[in-house]
Amino acid sequence: MDKIRIVGGNELNGTISISGAKNAALPLMIASLLTDETLTLENVPRLRDVAQLTQILSNHGVDYSVDGKRAGEDPLKGQTLHLTAGRIVDTTAPYELVSKMRASFWVIGPLLARMHQARVSLPGGCAIGTRPVDFFIDALEAMGADIEIDKGYILASCSGGLKGAHIVFPKVSVGATHTALMAATLAQGTTILENAAREPEVSDLAHCLVGMGAKISGIGTDKLVIEGVDRLHGYRHSVIPDRIETGTYAMAVAMTGGSVLLEGAREELMESALDAIRKTGTQITQTNEGLQVTRTNGGIQPADISTEPFPGFPTDLQAQFMALMARSKGTSRITENIFENRFMHVQELARLGARIQLDGQVATVEGTDQLHGAQVMATDLRASVSLVIAGLAAEGETTVSRVYHLDRGFERLEDKLSRCGAQIERISA
Structure with a gap:
């Protein structure tokens, strides 16, 4: 099993290309089930979750291809993926596939909308909370689906x-929101989704669906109105840059010092997170090429955060911000409002010398100089990368095990960081 080895103490300087957002790419790939024409997605990250979902879609009969290498192409930039669900041959998403990645459960929406039936295993994924599927089921039942649960599978028909x-x-x-939005595009009549998620990844999916012929209004708000159409067609869409990867690398620079251009990053996708990072004494400037992140003078200032749905501070950056606060010059409070079990990284950060006290969903972090x-050991996807960025600023050698979590959401992280001066390498067992 692979490990990541880091020798801390180096500043980061240079350029890091921000990959396409995993959390946008996955629902966009699933949207290919809604049409018999080809959906082409640009800037798709090369990640384990993407490969896993490709296998799941292939099981339903989706043909796929990836553009080959091009002369002068940067291997750290995204790939172009072509998906064609000309004929869906199987409406079952089996346990052995769905259990490996929670987002694959979302196929239930497009399968019901297009094929009027689906048999989908209850989901798996990171163990960071219960995350029940009640909301999914209630929404589909409201749209006329008959749903039963049998031996770990959801049987749905309309x-x-x-x-x-x-x-x-x-x-x-x-x-x-993803699931109901996709299902509603082919439903008869008008669907209104209230208290819908406003995350940029939801808006990216909605914009792609509009390009495919869907009729959606209210994009970017908590009220989406979808007028169903008879069919959707093919489209070419570029995945938005990953705001979680952007925030992670910005915090890595804040941890180590230096100056890095996060190429392709967009401030409007993550203003709350960037505001919090700026409070630590880090300069972040939007340029034509991306975000320039610099920390050259002074220590890391403490800041309090509370995770919230977008546009609030994202829960997927909470672990990384805790690592940053572990080196601040003071006390900070981190409140987790999204998941009830997302402080599993605390004990591992403590092994590096972090001083953190937990009280329910609140972590109090006493900063330390070193x-x-x-x-x-990584416990989930975002926890794993918090240990990496802590290791970049730690004295001596840090080894992170169970990095298969990391490979689910960060594309060639060690290559991107080593290009900027980090002493980091992957060790294959």
Whole structure:
């Protein structure tokens, strides 16, 4: 099993190309099930989750191809993926595939909308909270689906097709919004989604669906109105840059010092997170090429954050911000409002010398001048990268094990960081 080895203490200087957003690419790939024509996605990251979802879609009968290498192409930039669901041959998403990645559960929406039936295993994914699928089921039932749960599978059908409905989500859910939005594009009549997720990845999916012929208004707000159409067609769409990767590398620069251009990054996708990072004494400037992140003088200032649905501070950057605060000159408070079990990285950061006290969903971090390298273990995707950026600023050698979590969401992280002066390498066991 691979490990990441880091020798800390080096500033980061140079350019890091920001990959396409994993959390946008996955629902966009699933949207290919809605049409028998080809959906072409540019700037798709090369990640384990993308490869896993490609296998799941292939199981449904989706043909796919990836553009080959081009002369002068940067290997750290995204790939172009062509997906064609000309004929869906299987409406079952089996446990052995779905259990490896939670987002694959979202196929239930397009399968129901286009094929009027679906048999989908209950989902798996990172163990960071219960994340029930009640909202998904309630939304699809409101649109006329008959749903049963049998031996770990959801059996869904709608013999006459889905019907438009007025759905008010009791809690903001990105996954439920993705699923209901895709299903509604081919439903008969008008669907209204209230208290819908406003995340940029939801808007990216909506814009792609409009390009495919869907009729959607209210994009970017918490009220989406979808007028169902008879069919969708092919389209070419570029995946938005990954705001979580952007925030992670920005915090890595804040941890180590230096100046790095995050090529392709866009401030409007993550203003709350960038505001929090700026409070630590880090300069962040939008340029024509991306975001320039610089920390040259003074220590890291403490800052308090609370995770919230977009446009608030994203839960997927909470672990990284905790690592940053571990080296601040003071006390900070981090409140986790999204998931009830997302402080599993605390004990591993403590092995590096971080001083963190937990009280329910609040972590109090007492900054320290120096972290010290140690052997640590990743517990989930975002926790794994918090240990990496802590290791970049720690004295001595840090080894991060179970990095298969990291490979689910960060494309060639060690290559991108080493280009900027980090002493980091992957060790294959």
